[in-house]
């Protein structure tokens with residue numbers, strides 16, 4: 001088969017590799033019908049994730065068809081259409097039993113395209129298949145479902161639910177990449193009075209508006225703090241969500257929240273950020289961090305199936321699998337290409 005193989009920082013190619021086979025009784029082999037690229041894959045290619053070694057097939061999001069199951073798989077059958085989640089889960093360890101699948105102690109968690117070969121391939125081996133996949137309901141397209149592999153549960157769990165967003169709240173989302181935009185979709189489910197989105201790139205802010213943001217602000221030209229103060233009677237936002245992953249935006253998220261409010265960090269950070277305890281100790285803040293667990297995926301599937309959540313605006317570009325290298329080029333230059341999520345399929349859809 002062919003797969004997108006990592007060969008060290010900056011090096012990747014769509015090349016021939018052996019087909020995956022069942023290694024553990026709980027494995028399934030899935031033919032990939034739709035797959036996407038994550039910002040995290042760009043971090044890997046940038047050399048920021050040293051555990052990913054030369055020869056690793058990348059990718060942790062896919063929709064596919066089960067072609068083989070190990071003898072220990074109970075819930076899946078050959079021919080099932082499944083979502084392959086970015087998080088795998090043994091289902092038995094202390095954390096899996098709490099729904100904290102991201103922290104799985106038995107070799108689950110974020111492993112696909114990280115510690116084991118991933119989904120950017122014609123075929124993928126999925127460990128702990130019963131607990132790491134979700135059946136695609138009839139009538140839901142591969143593309144709609146694919147958005148539930150990573151970005152939607154991340155924004156919903158780590159942003160919206162950790163942020164404890166409530167109806168009529170003012171929420172400020174900093175960063176309008178796929179994660180921030182998915183947070184807009186998730187926030188809308190809770191009917192906030194105002195969704196404010198902050199970015200530096202106008203095309204991203206236009207996208208935020210199209211996704212349903214009420215107010216979009218460019219940190220370069222707008223006085224974000226003053227505008228949020230005016231909007232909230234001087235108090236600050238009820239909830240702020242950080243969707244960038246740099247110290248400045250985390251510090252901004254803390255500065256913009258009201259007393260008693262919630263700061264939900266979603267960004268993956270590579271550098272320390274300053275926490276101004278001397279200002280905030282008195283403000284009764286709740287600050288949360290998190291790796292996605294995907295415990296909310298069944299909820300999100302229900303929302304898509306019932307038409308309450310439309311993930312399709314997230315998809316800006318489509319390719320066939322043999323165009324994987326071009327797809328990386330387009331996704332990697334999102335500022336120029338306007339790419340949000342790209343979808344690759346075996347043949348053109």
Ligand SMILES: NC(=O)c1ccc[n+]([C@@H]2O[C@H](COP(=O)([O-])OP(=O)(O)OC[C@H]3O[C@@H](n4cnc5c(N)ncnc54)[C@H](O)[C@@H]3O)[C@@H](O)[C@H]2O)c1
Nearest residue numbers: 039175176177178179199200243244245267268290291292
């Ligand atoms: N916690 C998790 O489980 C999890 C899962 C997936 C992704 N993430 C992280 O979420 C973050 C966002 O992911 P993404 O795919 O949307 O990334 P992205 O790079 O596509 O988007 C980031 C956005 O932030 C904007 N930005 C940059 N500097 C800014 C600033 N100073 N002020 C305002 N906006 C600024 C950029 O213009 C861009 O639109 C990343 O750090 C990613 O690694 C976390």
Ligand SMILES: [Zn+2]
Nearest residue numbers: 038040086150
């Ligand atoms: Zn991802």
Ligand SMILES: [Zn+2]
Nearest residue numbers: 090093096104
């Ligand atoms: Zn586990």
